[in-house]
Amino acid sequence: MNNLRRFISITQLLRTIQSKSWVPRQCNMTSTAINQSLYNFSEDERMLKETVARFGKEHVEPYVREMEEAGGFKPELIQAIFDQGWLGIEIPTEYGGSGFNLFSSILAIEEGSKIDSAFGGLIDLQNTVVNPFFIQLANDAQKATYLPRLAKNMVGSFCLSEPTSGSDAFSLKTTAKKQGDYYILNGTKMWISNAEISGVYLVMANLNPQAKHKGISTFIVDRDTEGLRIGKREKKLGLKASSTCMVHFDDCKVPAKNLLGKEGEGYKYAISMLNEGRIGIAAQMIGICQGTFDKTIPYTKERKQFGQRIFDFQGMQHQIASLATEIEAARLLTYNAARLRDAKLPFVKEAAMAKLYASELAGKVTSKCIDFMGGLGFSCEYPQEKFFRDCKVGTIYEGTSNMQLNTIAKFIDNLER
Amino acid sequence: MAIRILVGVKRAIDYAVKIQVKTDKTGVVTDGVKHSMNPFDEIAVEEAIRLKEKKIAQEIIAVSCGPAQCQETLRTALALGADRAIHVEVSGKDYEMLQPLAVSKLISAIAKKENVDLILLGKQAIDDDSNQTGQMVAGLLSWPQAVFASKVDIKDKQAEVVREIDGGLETIRVKLPAVITADLRLNQPRFANLPSIQKAKKKPMAKMSPKDLGVDIKPHLEYLSYEEPPKRQGGGRVSSVDELISKLKEKGLI
Numbered sequence: 084m085n086n087l088r089r090f091i092s093i094t095q096l097l098r099t100i101q102s103k104s105w106v107p108r109q110c111n112m113t114s115t116a117i118n119q120s121l122y123n124f125s126e127d128e129r130m131l132k133e134t135v136a137r138f139g140k141e142h143v144e145p146y147v148r149e150m151e152e153a154g155g156f157k158p159e160l161i162q163a164i165f166d167q168g169w170l171g172i173e174i175p176t177e178y179g180g181s182g183f184n185l186f187s188s189i190l191a192i193e194e195g196s197k198i199d200s201a202f203g204g205l206i207d208l209q210n211t212v213v214n215p216f217f218i219q220l221a222n223d224a225q226k227a228t229y230l231p232r233l234a235k236n237m238v239g240s241f242c243l244s245e246p247t248s249g250s251d252a253f254s255l256k257t258t259a260k261k262q263g264d265y266y267i268l269n270g271t272k273m274w275i276s277n278a279e280i281s282g283v284y285l286v287m288a289n290l291n292p293q294a295k296h297k298g299i300s301t302f303i304v305d306r307d308t309e310g311l312r313i314g315k316r317e318k319k320l321g322l323k324a325s326s327t328c329m330v331h332f333d334d335c336k337v338p339a340k341n342l343l344g345k346e347g348e349g350y351k352y353a354i355s356m357l358n359e360g361r362i363g364i365a366a367q368m369i370g371i372c373q374g375t376f377d378k379t380i381p382y383t384k385e386r387k388q389f390g391q392r393i394f395d396f397q398g399m400q401h402q403i404a405s406l407a408t409e410i411e412a413a414r415l416l417t418y419n420a421a422r423l424r425d426a427k428l429p430f431v432k433e434a435a436m437a438k439l440y441a442s443e444l445a446g447k448v449t450s451k452c453i454d455f456m457g458g459l460g461f462s463c464e465y466p467q468e469k470f471f472r473d474c475k476v477g478t479i480y481e482g483t484s485n486m487q488l489n490t491i492a493k494f495i496d497n498l499e500r
Numbered sequence: 501m502a503i504r505i506l507v508g509v510k511r512a513i514d515y516a517v518k519i520q521v522k523t524d525k526t527g528v529v530t531d532g533v534k535h536s537m538n539p540f541d542e543i544a545v546e547e548a549i550r551l552k553e554k555k556i557a558q559e560i561i562a563v564s565c566g567p568a569q570c571q572e573t574l575r576t577a578l579a580l581g582a583d584r585a586i587h588v589e590v591s592g593k594d595y596e597m598l599q600p601l602a603v604s605k606l607i608s609a610i611a612k613k614e615n616v617d618l619i620l621l622g623k624q625a626i627d628d629d630s631n632q633t634g635q636m637v638a639g640l641l642s643w644p645q646a647v648f649a650s651k652v653d654i655k656d657k658q659a660e661v662v663r664e665i666d667g668g669l670e671t672i673r674v675k676l677p678a679v680i681t682a683d684l685r686l687n688q689p690r691f692a693n694l695p696s697i698q699k700a701k702k703k704p705m706a707k708m709s710p711k712d713l714g715v716d717i718k719p720h721l722e723y724l725s726y727e728e729p730p731k732r733q734g735g736g737r738v739s740s741v742d743e744l745i746s747k748l749k750e751k752g753l754i
Binding site for chain 1: 536572575576579691692693694695697698701
C-alpha cells in the first residue's frame with residue numbers, strides 16, 4: 084500500500100501558484116510540429132510500449148496468481164525488469180538510466196498494469212516517485228551514489244504516511260534530531276510499498292516540530308542503517324504482490340550528508356514531487372481498466388444466451404460502449420497531463436483530474452466487467468475479480484479522491500474572470 | 501577474422517491477430533491490422549546478435565523489402581542489436597505483388613554489394629508460409645545453404661548446423677559464405693531493452709529501390725483466390741476401437 088500523501092493546506096500551496104484565466108492551454112509555440120493526437124508517440128515511446136506489453140504477456144502473466152499468493156515478485160523477475168531499463172526510465176544516461184521522458188514511464192506503467200497491477204505499480208513507484216526525488220533534489224554526491232543503483236538493481240521506498248497521519252500528511256510525528264555528524268530518526272511509518280525489497284528509503288521526518296510543517300525534512304536512509312526495522316507485511320484486499328509494511332525508526336542514525344535538499348523544506352518537496360506520482364497512478368488505473376475490458380469483451384462475443392451472443396443485446400452494447408468511451412476519456416486525461424509535465428507547463432490540476440477520474444472509473448469498469456462475465460466473474464479462475472480488488476486502492480493512495488476534488492476546486496476558485 | 505552478417509526481416513501480420521479474408525477473395529485484410537516482425541526473423545536477428553556478442557561477427561546489417569512501415573521493423577532490429585539497416589522501398593501495387601523470388605533477388609544483390617559472409621533469414625514468413633526465400637537466395641548466389649537450423653556453430657569460416665528435418669536432426673558443415681534459415685528452436689529472442697532502444701536512434705538506415713539494385717521484381721505467380729478454410733465440423737465419440745474401425749469403413753475412409 085502506497086503512502087497517503089496530502090497537501091498540508093491547499094490554500095498555502097496555491098498561494099505559490101499563479102491564477103489562470105480559463106483559456107485553452109497554449110502548447111509549445113516554438114514547435115512547428117502539428118499536434119495530431121495524444122496517440123502520436125515517438126518511435127522510442129512506441130517501442131517501449133510494445134516491449135513492455137510483450138514482456139508482460141510472456142514473462143509476467145503466467146505468474147500473476149502465483150505472485151499474488153506469494154505476496155511478492157520473484158527476485159529474478161525484478162532483476163529482469165531492471166535489466167530492461169524499466170526502473171530507471173527517466174534517470175539521465177550519465178547515471179546509467181535511459182534519459183527518457185515521463186510519458187514513456189506512463190506508457191510502461193499502463194502496459195504493465197494491463198497484465199498485473201503490481202507489475203505496473205513497481206514501474207510506477209520507482210519512476211514517478213522515488214527517482215524524481217533524486218533526479219531533481221539530490222546533490223552531485225548523492226546522485227552519483229544512488230542513481231546508478233536505482234537504475235541497475237536497487238528498489239526504493241518512499242516513507243511519508245504514519246498510523247496517525249494520512250491525508251493530513253504533514254502532521255507526521257516522526258522526528259529527526261541533529262547530533263554531530265548524524266540525524267537521529269525516531270518514529271513509525273505505515274503503508275510503505277516495497278519496504279521488504281528496497282535498498283533505500285526516502286523518509287520524511289520533522290527536525291523542528293515547533294515550526295509545524297516547516298520543520299519537515301527529507302532523509303535518504305540506507306537499508307542497513309542501524310535503527311531501521313521493517314515491520315510485518317500488511318494483509319490487503321488487493322495489490323498483494325506489492326508488499327506493504329510498517330517501517331520503524333528506533334534511534335536510527337542517518338549520516339548528515341544524507342539530508343536531501345534543505346532542512347525544513349521537505350513539505351515543499353513532497354507536494355511538488357507527488358504531482359508526478361499522481362499521473363503514474365492514473366496510468367496504473369487506466370491499465371487496469373483496459374486490461375479488464377480486453378479480457379471481458381471476447382467472452383461477451385462467445386457466450387450465448389437466449390440464442391444469441393450476449394454482446395448482441397442492445398442493453399449490453401450500450402453499457403460496453405459507455406465504458407469504452409469513459410476509458411478513452413481517462414486515458415486522454417492521463418496522457419495529456421504527462422505531455423504537459425514533459426513540456427514543463429503547469430500540470431497539477433490536470434494530474435489531479437486524471438488520477439481522480441481514472442481511479443474512480445477503474446472501480447466501475449472492473450465491477451461491470453464482473454457483471455458481464457456472469458458467474459465466471461465471481462470465480463478466482465478468471466482475472467476480473469483480481470482487477471476488481473486491485474483497483475480499489477486507486478481512489479485511496481497517493482491522495483484520496485476527496486483530496487483530489489479539493490485540489491481541483493481550488494484551481495477553479497483561483498481563476499480570474 | 502570476424503564475419504559480416506546480413507539479416508532479412510519481414511513485416512508481417514502479428515501472430516496474435518485473427519485473420520480476416522477480404523470479401524472479394526483477393527487477399528486478407530491488412531489495413532489497420534497490427535503488424536510486427538516475422539517471429540522466425542526475430543530468431544534470426546537474435547542469432548546474429550549472439551554471434552556478435554561471441555565476437556564471431558563484427559557487423560550485422562538488417563534488410564527489409566516493403567513500404568515505409570518496414571522502417572519500424574528495421575528500427576526494432578536496430579534496437580535489438582543490428583548495426584545498420586537497409587530499407588528497399590517497394591510500395592503500393594508492387595508490394596502487393598511482391599513474391600519470394602523477387603525478394604531473393606533483392607537480398608542476393610545486397611549481399612553481393614555489401615560483401616557479407618553469412619545471410620541469416622527466418623525459415624518462412626507466417627503470412628505466406630512460402631519457405632522459399634532462403635533457399636532461392638542460396639541458389640542465386642551459388643552459396644551453400646543450411647535451412648531449418650536449430651543450432652549454429654561458426655568456426656574458421658565454416659558453419660556446423662544442426663537441422664530439424666522430418667526424420668529427426670541432421671548435422672551438416674557448410675563453408676562460408678552461406679545462407680542459414682532459422683527454425684523455432686534455434687534460440688529464444690531477447691526483448692529490446694531501453695538503452696538499446698536509445699542507441700538505435702543513432703544507427704544509420706539507408707534507403708534504396710529495386711531499380712538501384714538492378715533487380716526486376718515483377719511477379720511470376722498469379723494468386724487466383726483466397727478463401728477461409730472450411731469451418732470445423734463437430735466430431736463424434738466412439739466407445740471402442742471396433743466401433744472406430746466400423747465408423748471409418750462406413751465413411752469410406754478405409
